[in-house]
Amino acid sequence: MSSEDADFELLDSLQEAAGRLAREQLLPRYLARDREQRLDRVLMRQMGELGLLGVDLPEEYGGLGLGTLAGGMIGEALAYGDFNYGAYVCSTVSVLGRILADNAPPALVQEWLPGLVRGETIIGLGLTEPSGGSDAASLRTRAVRKGDRYVISGEKTSISMADQADGFIVFARTGTPQSRARGVSAFFVPAGTKGLSRTRFDDVGSHVVGRGSLFFDEVEVPEEHRIGDEGEGFRQVMAGFDFNRAAIGLECCGAARASLDETWGYINNRESFGVKLAQHQGVSFPLADGEARIEAIRQLCYRTMRLRDAGRPHTTEAAMCKLLAPRTAYEVIRQCLLSHGHYGYSTDSPHQQRMRDVMGLEIGDGTAQIMMMVIAREKTRALGH
Ligand SMILES: Cc1cc2nc3c(=O)[nH]c(=O)nc-3n(C[C@H](O)[C@H](O)[C@H](O)COP(=O)(O)OP(=O)(O)OC[C@H]3O[C@@H](n4cnc5c(N)ncnc54)[C@H](O)[C@@H]3O)c2cc1C
Incomplete structure (x- = not known):
């Protein structure tokens, strides 16, 4: 069997597993989970064990290296049972996992990506700010270098899983306010870091995922937590x-x-x-x-x-x-x-x-x-x- 045939066979069995999970476990409790307002970590670990998380991510971090179409198909199959889990698996695990795998220092990737793929950790993305989200490159949160650390100050809002995530990929300005996208860098901030606080919104939908704000009061992260090059985070990550x-x-x-x-x-x-x-x-x-x-x-x-x-x-x-x-x-x-x-x-x-x-x-x-x-x-x- 060629490696391409083997990949097709693997994808078929994953789609079958995702479809079964969607019909038998997600769909029957779709309405009930809306009221629970949290991602179910037991269910996420189960998805990890079935190989449904990060099918498109590199094998060295626990993914299956199957390509983005495969990732999309699994997200689609799960969304049949519960839109929120389809979105979590595809738009969070695959998208943020890929950002880490492609741009973060190896030690940081090793620390966070395998847990994400096993369904043990949740990662969020902090880009939008109270002053606006469409013009994302105009963000005001600042990261100031202090020796071998960065000090982050500012506010992010409308962040998915703000109150549930174990860590966040956060965008902050390291250049001048006029530098626009060129002066923005990305950082990984673990949820328990001193100076980081968060809230939850009362939303119209997607209660399982939820949104909220992140407040950064002189939050310090080591320079090894920078994702991508300084000032290039926006361009690299947005890819x-x-x-x-x-x-x-x-x-x-x-x-x-x-x-x-x-x-x-x-x-x-x-x-x-x-x-x-x-x-x-x-x-x-x-x-x-x-x-x-x-x-x-x-x-x-x-x-x-x-x-x-x-x-x-x-x-x-x-x-x-x-x-x-x-x-x-x-x-x-x-x-x-x-x-x-x-x-x-x-x-x-x-x-x-x-x-x-x-x-x-x-x-x-x-x-x-x-x-x-x-x-x-x-x-x-x-x-x-
Ligand atoms: C369910 C949900 C989940 C989200 N999750 C995250 C997340 O995890 N992380 C994160 O960082 N952000 C997240 N966001 C924020 C989201 O990315 C922003 O809300 C979005 O980019 C729009 O920004 P804004 O809300 O500030 O609207 P604004 O930028 O203020 O825009 C308001 C309105 O004006 C329109 N508008 C703005 N500029 C123009 C223009 N030049 N021409 C025409 N129309 C224009 C917009 O289309 C919109 O209708 C989430 C939002 C939602 C609703």
């Missing part, structure tokens, strides 16, 4: 975010897929005017339309990840995934909720929770406007402007 945009796309497709499947089942059982709901084109056509839109976006996400795995440019495609997927998933899931009539409007219905969960990623990791800016910039750049 991982094209993958995340396609990953978010697949996570949204997974959630929409679950609502569509449930709704086809429902309309094939319930009757009105003497026939199954499915026989009314007014009921089945909006779902058929949703099928087509979700499948088109799913294929765009796969294509984007294939381009990435082939080392080809994919920034435009990644922004398209992020522009279309959360919004379309929201619209399709909303249609599924409506197709359930009054039952859909209950908090016992998973559709309302999926709508709330996917809506967060219409904002998180860059809004639709920012994605359109990226697409327009890449298109005009290609014309030499």
Whole structure:
């Protein structure tokens, strides 16, 4: 068997394991976990044991080295059962794990990455600040060098898992305020570091993950905790975010897929005017339309990840995934909720929770406007402007 065939076989068995876990463990408790408001660390360790965390990360740190498309497919399969776990596995473990593996000093990677892949540790990303997130390069948090250490002061807000994570990749300015992206460096800050405090927000959705603020009151980290070169952190680390945009796309497709499947089942059982709901084109056509839109976006996400795995440019495609997927998933899931009539409007219905969960990623990791800016910039750049 060629190594490529072996990889396909491994991915097949992982997808099967992820699908089973999604159907048997995630989906039945999706609503209950919304109220628990925490990632379940036992479940995360189980995912680690099944090999579902960091399938695209290097084998030397516990990953399987399977490529980003494989990572995206696992995220999609898990999001079918619970959008939050799909997002955690793909947009946190894979994305932040890759940032560490590619840019952090080896000792730091060794200290944190294997635990992330085993499902024992949680890592968050601190970029957004109270003054703004879209213009991320204008951040104000400062890191001042003091001998062989950096002292970080400032505030990060809207940070996923702020109150749960064991450590954070944090962006801070090491250059002048005018230096924009060129003066930003990235650091790893363990959650227990003196001077770091955190809060939790009361959000619309994604309660399992949650968001909050991080306050840095002269937080000291050794220079070995710098990720990437000084002043280059923004550029180096942001290179991982094209993958995340396609990953978010697949996570949204997974959630929409679950609502569509449930709704086809429902309309094939319930009757009105003497026939199954499915026989009314007014009921089945909006779902058929949703099928087509979700499948088109799913294929765009796969294509984007294939381009990435082939080392080809994919920034435009990644922004398209992020522009279309959360919004379309929201619209399709909303249609599924409506197709359930009054039952859909209950908090016992998973559709309302999926709508709330996917809506967060219409904002998180860059809004639709920012994605359109990226697409327009890449298109005009290609014309030499
Ligand atoms: C669920 C969720 C999870 C998140 N997780 C994290 C995380 O883990 N770490 C982290 O660092 N951040 C995180 N964020 C923050 C997120 O990345 C920012 O909210 C996002 O980048 C937008 O920034 P902002 O909220 O400050 O909006 P602003 O930048 O203030 O923008 C407000 C509005 O104006 C629009 N706008 C801004 N500039 C322009 C322009 N030039 N042209 C047109 N329209 C414009 C925006 O599209 C938006 O609609 C998360 C957010 C959410 C909702």
